[in-house]
Amino acid sequence: MSREQRLERWIALLRADPDRKLRSLNEIEHLPQATRRECRSENSPLTVAYEDPLLRSAGLKSDRVGDCTDFFDLSDREMHFAFCSCHVGTRLSGYEAAERLDHILQRDAWRRKLRSTVSSLFGRIFRA
Numbered sequence: 001m002s003r004e005q006r007l008e009r010w011i012a013l014l015r016a017d018p019d020r021k022l023r024s025l026n027e028i029e030h031l032p033q034a035t036r037r038e039c040r041s042e043n044s045p046l047t048v049a050y051e052d053p054l055l056r057s058a059g060l061k062s063d064r065v066g067d068c069t070d071f072f073d074l075s076d077r078e079m080h081f082a083f084c085s086c087h088v089g090t091r092l093s094g095y096e097a098a099e100r101l102d103h104i105l106q107r108d109a110w111r112r113k114l115r116s117t118v119s120s121l122f123g124r125i126f127r128a
Contacts, residue, residue: 001058003073007105010049010072011098018095022048024085028065028076036076037066045083045097078104 001009014020023041031039040046040063049055049072050063061067069079081087082100092100 004105004108006055006058006072007101009052009055010045011101011105013048013052014045014094014098014101016094017048018093018098020048020094022092022094022097024088024090024092025065025079025083026085026090028084029080029086033076037064037069039065045092045094045101048094048097074104 021043023044025039025041025044025046028036028039044063046063046065046068049068050060052060055071058071060071065079068074069076074082082104083092083097088096088100
């Protein structure tokens, strides 16, 4: 599965139960890197991903921050934006979690399009 496919699967799982009450990750930006990687919360959006047999069979090892950032190829900043309590409070719904992940996915698509446009533009300038 590509990064995009893994994220889309996770988003679909969250949207499948939009009213599910999930726990955020508590203040993860303040944790040392090693501690942050081990961080988890019971019934978090990360738990939803780990409960899925398809994502586990594709290589998701746990619902810990480090395993999820590695598997979904998310930066610490993206994980913080999506699920940290300082952004979402102590709880969020499946719908809210899906929307936050979808925002990351859409931003990536926009960046790819921008890079392609800039590359094409410079190609035309230097060919002229």
